[in-house]
Amino acid sequence: MKDNTIFFNKKIYIEETASTVAKKEGEGPLRDYFDNVIEDDRLGQKSYELAEIKMHTATLQLLMNKAKIKQNQVDCVFCGDLMDEIVGCNFTMKNYEIPFMGIYNACATYGEGLILGGISIESGLMNRVICSTSSHFSTAERQYRFPLELGNQRTPLSQWTVTGVGATLLSTNKNRVRMDCATVGRVVDYGVKDANDMGGAMAPAVRETLLSHFKGTGRTPEYYDLILTGDLGNAGSKILKILMREDNYELEGIHNDCGSLIFNAKAQKMEQGGSGAGCSSSVFNGYIYKKMLGERYKKVLLIPTGALLSKTSALQSQSIPAIAHAVSFILEEND
Amino acid sequence: MNQETDKKNKERNDEYLQLLKKEMPKSKHLSTMIRAFIVGGIICCFGQLLTDLYKYWFNKIDIEDIKAFVTLTIIAITAILTGLGVYDKIGAFGGAGSIVPITGFANSVVSASIEHNREGVVLGLCSNMFTVAGPVIVFGISASILVGVVTLIFPGFFM
Amino acid sequence: MLTYLQVFLVGGLFCVIGQILINTTKMTSARILVIFLMAGVFLETIGLYQYIESFGKAGATVPIIGFGSALAKGAIKGTLENGFLGAITAGYEAVSAGLAGVIFLAFVIGLICKSKTK
Numbered sequence: 001m002k003d004n005t006i007f008f009n010k011k012i013y014i015e016e017t018a019s020t021v022a023k024k025e026g027e028g029p030l031r032d033y034f035d036n037v038i039e040d041d042r043l044g045q046k047s048y049e050l051a052e053i054k055m056h057t058a059t060l061q062l063l064m065n066k067a068k069i070k071q072n073q074v075d076c077v078f079c080g081d082l083m084d085e086i087v088g089c090n091f092t093m094k095n096y097e098i099p100f101m102g103i104y105n106a107c108a109t110y111g112e113g114l115i116l117g118g119i120s121i122e123s124g125l126m127n128r129v130i131c132s133t134s135s136h137f138s139t140a141e142r143q144y145r146f147p148l149e150l151g152n153q154r155t156p157l158s159q160w161t162v163t164g165v166g167a168t169l170l171s172t173n174k175n176r177v178r179m180d181c182a183t184v185g186r187v188v189d190y191g192v193k194d195a196n197d198m199g200g201a202m203a204p205a206v207r208e209t210l211l212s213h214f215k216g217t218g219r220t221p222e223y224y225d226l227i228l229t230g231d232l233g234n235a236g237s238k239i240l241k242i243l244m245r246e247d248n249y250e251l252e253g254i255h256n257d258c259g260s261l262i263f264n265a266k267a268q269k270m271e272q273g274g275s276g277a278g279c280s281s282s283v284f285n286g287y288i289y290k291k292m293l294g295e296r297y298k299k300v301l302l303i304p305t306g307a308l309l310s311k312t313s314a315l316q317s318q319s320i321p322a323i324a325h326a327v328s329f330i331l332e333e334n335d
Numbered sequence: 336m337n338q339e340t341d342k343k344n345k346e347r348n349d350e351y352l353q354l355l356k357k358e359m360p361k362s363k364h365l366s367t368m369i370r371a372f373i374v375g376g377i378i379c380c381f382g383q384l385l386t387d388l389y390k391y392w393f394n395k396i397d398i399e400d401i402k403a404f405v406t407l408t409i410i411a412i413t414a415i416l417t418g419l420g421v422y423d424k425i426g427a428f429g430g431a432g433s434i435v436p437i438t439g440f441a442n443s444v445v446s447a448s449i450e451h452n453r454e455g456v457v458l459g460l461c462s463n464m465f466t467v468a469g470p471v472i473v474f475g476i477s478a479s480i481l482v483g484v485v486t487l488i489f490p491g492f493f494m
Numbered sequence: 495m496l497t498y499l500q501v502f503l504v505g506g507l508f509c510v511i512g513q514i515l516i517n518t519t520k521m522t523s524a525r526i527l528v529i530f531l532m533a534g535v536f537l538e539t540i541g542l543y544q545y546i547e548s549f550g551k552a553g554a555t556v557p558i559i560g561f562g563s564a565l566a567k568g569a570i571k572g573t574l575e576n577g578f579l580g581a582i583t584a585g586y587e588a589v590s591a592g593l594a595g596v597i598f599l600a601f602v603i604g605l606i607c608k609s610k611t612k
Binding site: 370403405407409414415419423429439440441452461464468478479484485 | 497498501502503504505506507508509510511512513514515516517518523524525526527528530531532535539550551552553555556557558559560561562564565566568569570572573574577578580581582584585586589591592593595596597599600601603604605606607608609610612
């Protein structure tokens with residue numbers, strides 16, 4: 001491993017993807033790309049927590065159905081969510097008999113899952129793994145911020161936690177999209193204390209990961225058709241471009257952000273777009289994967305970003321550490 | 336982490352926070368202030384209307400009691416609007432215009448209560464009712480006792 | 495008619511001050527509520543609040559500043575009448591209707607209603 005970057009010498013492919021979102025996301029510009037759009041985000045359950053679990057369970061089943069495999073053909077599931085103790089995933093995996101490794105890196109969890117899944121297959125010890133993450137607006141809001149019915153005003157920097165699940169099936173079975181390398185993020189903290197400004201807190205983490213990635217691979221931004229961050233938001237993306245320019249890398253025209261893509265900022269009144277563990281995974285597994293198969297993007301660098309704070313750390317006036325994992329996907333030519 | 340790295344990091348952090356201050360979008364002052372003014376003004380006028388109505392209907396009752404009835408009425412309406420899932424929209428529009436009147440206090444207690452009813456009545460709803468508004472009770476009662484003590488010491492000032 | 499204009503003005507102005515606080519300091523509801531409450535207590539204690547109230551009427555009593563002033567007013571009156579015990583109980587007694595109402599209503603509504611999807 002050099003410059004925190006690992007190359008997958010084994011050919012690791014995306015065998016299949018599945019994505020589920022709720023009504024608000026389904027009203028956004030990417031609505032036609034998600035496998036499933038849910039009308040009622042309570043899903044008839046007694047609580048939103050149970051709804052998130054049901055949504056995640058159903059998406060994993062959808063993924064296996066699409067791939068035409070049974071659960072005993074999956075070696076392991078790497079998944080995480082935003083609930084305390086990732087209890088959403090714990091209860092989701094109760095419904096399956098697949099070995100489970102729960103992971104947590106806030107909204108960067110999807111990146112962490114892909115890398116761990118890739119390493120497991122690269123080692124030869126596993127053949128087929130699932131990497132998934134989920135988030136739900138109503139479970140995140142009450143845990144991290146306020147009761148849902150509280151009449152507070154959203155600040156210009158606030159992001160909307162996406163209600164969605166994204167799941168990826170990775171294996172060595174030949175397919176079109178290959179995961180070729182990844183840069184493992186490290187914790188980066190530039191001293192941002194404002195718990196409302198997630199974009200500003202996470203942009204430095206993306207910068208550090210990108211610098212390591214370019215150094216470790218010898219690539220430049222132009223190598224990729226798309227450098228896609230998880231949820232920096234519109235303002236955070238602007239900050240990232242400024243930071244990268246200081247390092248002589250120009251991201252304009254190449255960079256986009258899952259949080260900015262999933263909502264129509266003006267029409268849906270989402271100033272800074274979406275965020276959440278399920279944001280990067282649902283956008284990537286729904287929209288980006290289909291765009292890659294359609295050859296719109298042939299080389300994509302996905303960088304889920306996570307703010308590693310807790311409610312307690314924020315109340316104790318600690319700054320916000322962040323992390324970003326970079327995963328590179330290449331479209332292979334049709335044989 | 337040695338001292339030199341810490342110093343370099345602090346410089347880098349300060350520079351970065353300056354950058355954020357410069358580049359991040361600011362609050363839209365004028366539109367939010369106008370909305371707060373209008374919503375707050377309307378709520379207070381509604382309170383005045385109630386006061387005048389109650390004075391007219393119940394003209395035998397003491398003015399202090401009328402004020403209490405008006406407060407109760409406003410609280411009840413806020414509670415119902417919160418329960419119906421409507422109040423948060425008023426809050427998002429009005430900002431401080433809905434927080435500063437007594438409606439803000441009522442909404443914070445009721446919304447916390449609704450939010451935690453999933454965890455049961457005693458340990459969920461009741462334990463968490465004052466997660467947002469607790470400080471108001473603590474400061475309010477403590478301040479009133481302090482004022483009482485000051486009055487005990489300097490009664491002449493208040494006679 | 496003029497009364498309502500005064501009410502609107504005073505009430506609106508208090509809210510604008512609150513909005514400025516939210517915009518510049520990113521404060522949340524809890525802090526705003528406490529600041530205005532304490533402002534009400536303070537203004538009543540030094541004797542200024544009565545002038546604001548006589549001009550603004552409901553514009554001064556409906557905001558949580560009015561709640562603070564009622565606390566202070568009750569505490570002062572109660573202490574002058576009942577000494578030490580009055581100091582402790584009278585402030586709270588003055589606003590007891592509001593507090594009791596909020597607690598009871600929050601309990602009932604909390605039992606009946608569910609959070610709505612946003």
